[in-house]
Amino acid sequence: MAVEGVEKELSELRGTFQSGKTRGIAWRKAQLQAILKLISENEDSIFEALKQDLGKHRVEAYRDEVGVLTKSATHALHNLEKWIAPKKGKLPLLYFPAKAEVMPEPLGVVLIFSSWNFPISLALDPLIGAISAGNTAVIKPSELSPKCSSLLADMVPRYLDSKAIKVIEGGRDIAGQLLQQNWDKIFFTGSQQVGKIVMSAAAKHLTPVTLELGGKSPAIVDRIHAADLKVAVKRIASAKWGACNGQACIGVDYVLVEKEYASVLVESLKKCIHQFYGDNIKNLDNIAAIVNKHHFDRVRNLLKDPRVTASIIYGGSIDEENLIIEPTILLNPPLDSDIMTEEIFGPLLPIITVNKVEESIEFIRARPKPLALYAFTKNEALKKRISLETSSGSLVFNDTMVQFVCDALPFGGVGPSGLGRYHGKYSFDAFSHEKAVLHRTFRLELEPRHPPWNDFKLDFVRLAYRFDYFGLILLLTGLRRLFRSCN
Template identity: 70%
Template sequence: MNSMEREERIGRSLGELRQTFRSGRTRSVGWRKSQLRALLKMMDENEDQIFKALHQDLGKHPVEAYRDEIGVVKKSASYSLSCVEKWMAPAKGRIPLLFFPASGEVLPEPLGLALIFVSWNFPISLALDPLIGAISAGNTVVLKPSELAPECSAFLAKTIPLYLDSEAIKVVEGGTDIAEQLLQQKWDKIFFTGSPRVGKIVMSAAAKHLTPVTLELGGKCPIILDSLSNPSDIKVAAKRIVGGKWGPCSGQACIAIDYVLVEHKFASTLIELLKKTINKFYGENPKALKNLSKIVNNHQFDRLRNIIEDPAVAASIVHGGSLDEKSLIIEPTILLNPPLESAIMTEEIFGPLLPIITLTNIEESIEFINSRPKPLALYAFTKNEAFKKKILTETSSGSLTFNDCMVQYLCDALPFGGVGQSGFGRYHGKYSFDTFSHEKAVLRRSFFLELEPRHFVVRNYNSLSILDTPRNA
């Protein structure tokens, strides 16, 4: 299929989606609930296929695949199904006495035709979680999976039409050429998950039609690790750091830990605990690592290899560093004080490499973080309430989690999104519904009680000197 034929096909698909939206059927609570139930059924009946696709694309273990992909989607769809009718209901607005007699409300209405771009690192959950929000809000949708996860992309393209309304929800596969053609179209909403570089391209294209955009981007997500005095607390922190760094897709996650800030005196203790925990979680043989996802492709593998083969960076490795190009596996790797100007400390790592940066005093961490772009997520392990307050009030990040990592992503009651270069907009739970909705203000008045003074200016404008004064006086 050549470029012109693809463009015509996209145009026909979008025309059908717009016609469906104009028909009004996606606005009904019945349609929304039926689609959410169908999505849950799809997940239940195709678990094995999803496991297989995720393993082929990313080497994900079934436990990881269920936790980070299937489970996330089921939880999100079930929650939305139980709440969508309440979310749709108009909210009563308090109208000032000046407007008496009158009533007001805020009515959520769907935006229309939405485009969702999916990232490759969580190719199922990052496709279906935003889709749940778009469906709940009553929109029609085009879903563009990532070509870098081809098995998952093919699964979505083949399976979604079997379960969901194919006249309202369509999957469009392809590479950058298809993405560019889609961006040339007019949309009512664009939801993008990916890198800041591509996010700028998406936003630029959206600006031509004044299309609202949600950008879920990345960034370097740090941990502030205070010196914990209780040995059991230190062990728990080490487990959560290892799980948060290497557990989700070998660090190929936008909210994965990018580096750790710790005091000099505590660094050696932390490193030894991390080593023991890594060996316990993943095994001691780098060539037979358990439960560790592979790097997505050769390009990303080479990028990470180049980072740690920089002589100055390689000299800072204190654990790991082994690479297996055939299997695209990189051993969990810890680095101590790599050069701050090196790529590992200036670019988002998106891989299983963990720099540890030492400070004289842990409170210096606030200035360190504030001197860099705002992170998507900030993690802080401390029992010092005064220090917690200082971190809370003196730093800015998409989210802030104390004494744990990654878990904030799973909480539907909290919004997920970035700030600054880590993106803008938010979703999850009710926030997903809001992201794909317009809150329409509705004011209702009667013909009763007409206050004549309101018309004074109109009736007497000729006598008002301010209006008689020439503009060039």
């Protein structure tokens, strides 16, 4: 699409927004219901596209894409009227007589960049927030998942208002053209490297951004009962290999464990991998493929360092024809190697040993803030220390990735792992501006706020700010003194 085409589409979206059409609650509900219909009527097509692009099993596809969207759209429909309603603003007595409210209003025309690893949900889930807030929107799907991108381009205009919601396909050139335009909000999911480009482009127009990035999300494993360890290992394995085969921003990137407990953890992980996926790399039906040759080579190159290769204690087999890398465990790879300084985004799991589990806290603090931090422990003192002494986008004890599907919690990063948050009401907020509205009367004018200035007015204003709760008393006292001074 040429620049003129992008500008034409954007002009139509802005005209639709300025008409006020998208502000109506009936329009918002109709679009959310249309998303639910789109998902239910095209479930098999979605499964097939995800299978072709990423090799995802139908169960994984439903859990991470279809189910997430169904839940999210239904939640928005059930809560939309409450979200839209202005909230009463409590004013101190000093402002009497007056009333105030906080009114959410849509930002305008928004741009949503989705990612290739969850190409359906990461396109439509932010859209649910944008629609709920009353915006018009452009979705730019990732060209790295072409079947899903094509499917979105076909489905969205058939179900949703094509004058308010558009899908624009393309590669870097189209992305660059879109970033040159003036948007009211940009929502981006992807790598830190591209996130910097998006933020830089947005700065030229002072456009607000939400950046859902990533990083190296660790899991701390404390000494726990054998039965609890079995559960913990299942949850770690699912978060590492069961969510797009390690290609998930909130998947477990590496594990921290006490040196003397590492062998117990490793043996449990090996058994779990065998149970989940088997040992035949040619027949790993329950595991997704690496998205393309470029990313396959990137992950494979992480293993080329001889020091890293020497640390492999399980797996490591490669099927280049089908872009499959076997679930692989590495024990204490060098901390200065690429595998421990870059986000892995693949099926390689380093296990780093520490002398005491408490040392994990300093290990994490010495590195960039992760998108997610997981800790498996029953030690309440350790939990408290992790909560208070580490910073991450989210913190989960004794499970993995469940925070992503919880509408009651905000999802987002901190520092290099992201900027902004969404999900549930937080998605509505991400695409809204909370406008303060204050209503005053023409009666009871506070003359000390106006010139000409004198010492009495200075004293009055000083007291008014210092003793806000007694504002009404100060007001009446001040007015009486002012009345006396004038007579």
